[in-house]
Amino acid sequence: MIWQLDLAILTLVVIAGIGAITVKDLLGAAILFGAYSFMMCLLWSIMGAVDVSFTEATVGAGASTVFFVAAVFRTTRRTKD
Amino acid sequence: MKIIGLIVAVLTGALLIYGTVDFPGWADPASPASTHLSPHFIEKTMEETSVPNIVTAVLADYRSYDTMFETTVIFSGGVACFILLRIFRRKEPSDRLYRHVLTGATIRVKEGGKIPLDSDDFERIDTLWTPHDLIIKTVCRLLIPFIQLFGLYVIAHGHHSPGGGFQGGVILGASIMLLAISQDLRTAVQRMREKVDALLSPTGVFIYAGTGALCLLLGLNFMDYSALASVLYVDPVTARSHGILIVEIGVGIAVMATIIWIYNNLSSAGKYDEGL
Numbered sequence: 572m573i574w575q576l577d578l579a580i581l582t583l584v585v586i587a588g589i590g591a592i593t594v595k596d597l598l599g600a601a602i603l604f605g606a607y608s609f610m611m612c613l614l615w616s617i618m619g620a621v622d623v624s625f626t627e628a629t630v631g632a633g634a635s636t637v638f639f640v641a642a643v644f645r646t647t648r649r650t651k652d
Numbered sequence: 653m654k655i656i657g658l659i660v661a662v663l664t665g666a667l668l669i670y671g672t673v674d675f676p677g678w679a680d681p682a683s684p685a686s687t688h689l690s691p692h693f694i695e696k697t698m699e700e701t702s703v704p705n706i707v708t709a710v711l712a713d714y715r716s717y718d719t720m721f722e723t724t725v726i727f728s729g730g731v732a733c734f735i736l737l738r739i740f741r742r743k744e745p746s747d748r749l750y751r752h753v754l755t756g757a758t759i760r761v762k763e764g765g766k767i768p769l770d771s772d773d774f775e776r777i778d779t780l781w782t783p784h785d786l787i788i789k790t791v792c793r794l795l796i797p798f799i800q801l802f803g804l805y806v807i808a809h810g811h812h813s814p815g816g817g818f819q820g821g822v823i824l825g826a827s828i829m830l831l832a833i834s835q836d837l838r839t840a841v842q843r844m845r846e847k848v849d850a851l852l853s854p855t856g857v858f859i860y861a862g863t864g865a866l867c868l869l870l871g872l873n874f875m876d877y878s879a880l881a882s883v884l885y886v887d888p889v890t891a892r893s894h895g896i897l898i899v900e901i902g903v904g905i906a907v908m909a910t911i912i913w914i915y916n917n918l919s920s921a922g923k924y925d926e927g928l
Binding site (some may be wrong): 640 | 678705707708711806814815816818819822823825826829833911914915918919920921927928
């Protein structure tokens with residue numbers, strides 16, 4: 572485990588997480604969630620949990636991002652708050 | 653209201669972080685999990701189940717109740733999406749747009765109107781249709797079979813490498829979702845009908861639970877795959893390995909069908925007509 576890499580990815584996780592809840596555009600929030608999941612996937616594989624990382628990459632970064640985009644497509648892109 | 657929510661979230665987060673102080677250190681060899689459970693799995697998995705990937709053996713054999721109900725949860729998610737979103741309409745939508753393939757002219761068919769359906773000159777298009785990019789269409793058409801092949805590999809090779817039913821199922825489902833995104837939803841639904849999704853999703857759960865029940869019928873505990881030895885004509889250790897493969901296939905089928913089902917309902921708002 573390289574701590575510099577770990578720190579950089581953890582910082583990106585926090586940035587993507589805060590960005591996803593603050594951004595006004597819901598499509599942007601969906602993409603930021605995808606980036607968050609991908610960073611988590613990298614973090615799992617750094618920790619040696621390759622199976623979890625694989626699941627995170629397929630379910631988190633792949634399928635759920637598409638679900639979010641589909642839901643935004645059918646509702647609205649702007650949030651009220 | 654927003655401030656109260658923020659306070660609750662910060663408090664919960666602080667409590668959770670305070671709770672992690674009691675955790676054993678990361679990869680601490682003296683922690684209870686590392687002294688009692690892990691050594692057994694690490695030392696005995698190969699001789700008890702002949703599965704090199706310990707994670708797969710733990711998920712589908714030692715802790716198979718957990719995985720069975722995870723599959724059930726995914727199936728329930730698909731059913732919930734179906735019940736909440738699906739709208740049944742017998743009739744065709746009132747206004748439909750057709751495109752003449754050769755000239756590119758678009759015609760609008762009002763309610764009750766018909767076009768000569770026997771000719772392939774017209775194709776149905778969505779209201780928000782944009783011309784398909786040739787590169788995206790061709791690349792997706794070329795990639796989808798390889799993605800599906802990789803999904804099957806991930807399911808079948810879960811014993812030896814990272815992967816298994818969940819990941820392989822999601823990859824298989826994602827290939828159909830890619831078809832829906834790169835072409836349109838109707839093309840994907842034609843390949844994978846709603847009835848097929850709705851049938852395959854519980855079938856996967858049934859394969860999983862049925863394998864467990866078969867072990868019970870053969871005289872051993874629920875989910876003790878060594879009972880399958882007499883059915884598969886192999887020794888009990890190999891039977892456990894094969895039992896894991898059978899339940900992984902069940903998980904793969906359930907996850908694949910549910911993912912496609914949820915996507916179809918979400919992207920077409922339950923109408924199965926025009927979608928992302």
